[in-house]
Amino acid sequence: MAPGAVLLLGATVVLQSASLREAVTVSAPVYPWIVFGAGLLLGWRFNRSQLAVALAVLFAANRALAAFPPDASSTGRTVFAAIALLLPLDLALLAWLAERSIVLWSGRLVLGVLLAEPLAVALLLRPELADLARGLDRVFVSVALPWLRIPQLALLAFVAALSLVGLRFFTRRTVIQSNFVWTLIAAFLALNSGGTGAASTVYLTTGGLLLVVSLIETSHRMAFSDELTGLPSRRALTDALLRLPEVYAIAMVDIDHFKKLNDQYGHAVGDQVLRLIGTTLTRTEGGGRPFRYGGEEFAVLFPGKAAEEAVPYLEDLREAIEASSFVVRGRDRPTRRPDKPVRSAGGRKSLSVTVSIGVAEPDDLDADPEDVIRTADQALYRAKRTGRNRVCS
Incomplete structure (x- = not known):
């Protein structure tokens, strides 16, 4: 079983255990600070900007949900709907962003979009934009899905993001891309649990923990594995x-x-x-x-x-x-297959x-x-x- 599946299954078992409920309630508020703090420090230390930004996005989502509970007011519901829509798309965007792209114009553009998102959500909270805010929670298809607690628009965002990240994993096959898939699933479980309480915090933070694990595993592999042959170094x-x-x-x-x-x-x-x-x-x-x-x-x-x-x-x-x-x-062989291949006169x-x-x-x-x-x-x-x-x- 994949490590991501093991961690998520472990988080689910802990949340469902009646004997651990009190311990989870006490430790849940501290869990994000430990995981995200350590993860951001490791991301900086190992120069893994892609993972550090993803961890910052998850932590910001966790703090926003804690500050604006969705069941407390219309403001909380709008913040919840916006996070449910933007978080999966942000993670998919970061999964496709190459590590070195962070310092290029494309990476700066992505960072600019991420920094602009809180401002966009703040604008949605203005009274004159109330109709637009309600659109985030709009029901497009009248289908009874009692298990679904996120807006349908957010569900579409998760499906699209999971497809994109899954495609990225199948083309790259790295530990980081694999754990981005599981982090997306963890984010869905967190938001579908209502976005508040211990369950939401535990799932979101476990998603961050998955990225931290991938960072450690990748760094270990780089240190102890030969990149060219795949053999131990x-x-x-x-x-x-x-x-x-x-x-x-x-x-x-x-x-x-x-x-x-x-x-x-x-x-x-x-x-x-x-x-x-x-x-x-x-x-x-x-x-x-x-x-x-x-x-x-x-x-x-x-x-x-x-x-x-x-x-x-x-x-x-x-x-x-x-x-x-x-x-x-051959040294003169093109890197891409031409439309009409020509066999070399010298043979193979x-x-x-x-x-x-x-x-x-x-x-x-x-x-x-x-x-x-x-x-x-x-x-x-x-x-x-x-x-x-x-x-x-």
Whole structure:
């Protein structure tokens, strides 16, 4: 189950629990200040303006609903209807806004719109605009929906926003876009609960918590994952070395003639080769855990296995890489498919690569894993000197 679904389900269970009702009532007013305060601080610290602005929008909605309860006056009802209409659209807009766009004219335009919204709502509260304000709560279709507590116009806004954010998720497939979807659902649950009380506060703040979680998860992934290959990075390897058992083996894998390949075909093809190797390494058997070590070099950990036990799996890996091939994309190939494609006169060139592998194990229980890596590197150099495309231990 998605983390967003788990958090929302947990919030629902807490709200429905009679034994926790008093605790929820006491803690609900404090919950937003903790989550949104921490989230805004993290957004600033990690330079995530998109998420920081989204958190500010959610917090502003929460404070406005607390200041103008919808069941207290016509003013409260107008504020509620305006928030129910604008909040989903704002979140959808921010979900589609690229991080770097915040500092561009498009981002400044979005920020200007967000800052103008409170002024627009304040204008709607003027007596001469009462008819326009009532239009936010207008019933367009006479259908009995006893479960629906938000205006029909707001429901349309949520459907449109959910469609847009869902499309953004399917095109980007990032943790942030996924949690924007769940944040929208949390906002709907908050407003459909009436916009007041503990339920509204808990759901809105949980929506903010989802964005904070995505910020932390994304930052962790950037620190511990290699963007090009998708493998765990060298920092992740350093962390994994701290938790190795007494028996283990470390293999160092290096792509043969990689510099020559880069010079001949260009860095784009070099990146393609690195991705191919990374994908193949993820299929290492025997419990091998691959990491991007740097440049064209990779590391594979075998916890619980001696070097001799790891060699057959490394041989299988070497053979799988040797047998794989891919078509080189021509430097003059257009980035978009033309209406009438023209086949290159030179045909398509297929390229295959090989790797050399060195593997080592600790010589005693107190051996430093970094020393084992150096020993594996020496074995790798022997594999290079003796003809490449082989495993040495």
